[in-house]
Amino acid sequence: MNASKKKYLPQWFVHAFLWCALFGVLIYPFLLESRSIPPHIGIKLVMAAVLFYFNYYYLVPNFLLKDKMKTYIGISIVLILAVGYGAHNLFPFEGPKDFGPITEYMKERRGSRMPIRFSLMPFVTFGIPYIFAIMLRVYNELQKNEDLRRSVEKEKVQSELQFLKTQLNPHFLFNSLNTIYSLSVKKSPDTSEAIINLSELMRYMIYEADKDLVPLNKEIEYIKSYVALQRLRLANSENVYLKISGDDTGKIIPALLFISFIENAFKYGTDYDGKTSVKINLLIKEKSIHLYVVNKIGKHQAKSESSGVGLQNVKNRLNFLYPNSHELDIKDDGDTYEVNLILNL
Known part of the structure; x- marks a missing residue:
């Protein structure tokens, strides 16, 4: 009955994983060829982080999530090009081990154009974290909206259950x-005894029934x-049976x-x-409860518009x-009325 809460990875873990992965990608070529890691790798990482969080905290919330798509795309293109071009000129990409920096590599091949894989590297370096910022922020917003929807839905259900319960009490x-x-x-x-019974019933309703769950033995x-109170009212209660079997502990x-x-x-x-003919059987099993109620329908009884209010309320509560x-089976053949209810615990 109680849905388990979904658990998500903490945000700091996701961010830490992202930056460790990016740092690993940047230094991998140097480690592979046993070269020393250039100092500008750290500067590039800081630039990527600034771009990432500027996009994450400002651009995505204020433009992308507010349906300003064209403005957002324009700003993003300008930023990526500007940062990528600046990084490309300030910190040239280092070529293979045999050639050293890419500028030396190009001197060996005068007149040739720079390989496209080298010219695009700065834009890839900054573009991938930028895209991840979009994905992560949009995902977080969607998750936040989903959690809010669930919270509102839960509050709605709780308020409806409380409303149904207050209808039952009067x-x-x-x-x-x-x-x-x-x-x-x-x-x-028997009037005084009936009043005492009613006071005990009201005590339960005031101090216990307002809780979401109550011990089965108290119910x-x-x-x-309640059955004892009804027996006092009836002129003939010989055909009123209440049987409760099973272990209600816990x-x-x-x-x-x-x-x-x-x-x-x-x-x-x-x-x-x-004269009343009512049989109530409550069978308690390890993982289920079976309630069986059957009564003869009095010939003088005519159903009014309000007669089904209580039953409709309990049906709504069961559905919530x-x-x-649960399984609820109600049969009415005009002479007898049967209720079979099975709750799976």
């Missing part, structure tokens, strides 16, 4: 007060108290996830005489909280 309270009212009208001696105690679930199905069973499983790890 619905439950309304039904419970009706139960106590019916007992008081009958002057039932089970809540269900037991298991956690979202609060108030099952109660809507149970409320619905009592609401529509009672006839004019107060267990998008690919």
Whole structure:
């Protein structure tokens, strides 16, 4: 249910790898031929870094990412040409070991033009980091936007879940007060016990139900108290069964996830005489929970527009909280109403 957070390489590591790689490319020819590394290699590296971060922190955010493509391309071409040309004239590329600097190499071949691979080297040296700056900054911006989208989506889901939960609380309270009212009208001696049960239920809803997850054993105690409260209301509760089996140790679930199905069973499983047929079976396995609720549909019960609010809420919560790890099967043949819910933990 909880998605693991993606972990990305730290930015300093990516930048350090880039500069180590570029430095390695620059000194490789000299190491290969056992020549001393020229001092201007470090200067070129600093120039490449200045160009890189100027592009990374200023040009890309202010031009490329703001749809000023033509301006960005124009500035980039001018910068690469200017820096590359300046580096080419200030620090001539060194040729093969047998010829020394490229200027000496050209003296041996008067009248010949400079090989293109030598003339393009400064532009390649500065152009590759420049392109990497574009790729890295654009990737970071895309990742930042994706993280922001996920954060907004998560907050949206949490707010919707909270809204659904607040809808359940008044619905439950309304039904419970009706139960106590019916007992008081009958002057039932069970009225005080019903009030105590309701206070325990409200205590759970106030102090536990506002949490994202609650221990399964507390949710089970809540269900037991609710069923006990309903039994007090009913004139005949012989056909009300609650069976809970399995080990609930260490298991956690979202609060108030099952109660809507149970409320619905009592609401529509009672006839004019107060006779109710409700069976609730909660089976707890190592990696799943199976809730089975079945009730006879009272002949006098007619579904109103608001009758399905609680069930629709819990369906929405299940889709939010267990998008690919639950199975919900509801059957209604007019005489009986069955709910089969399997949660994969």
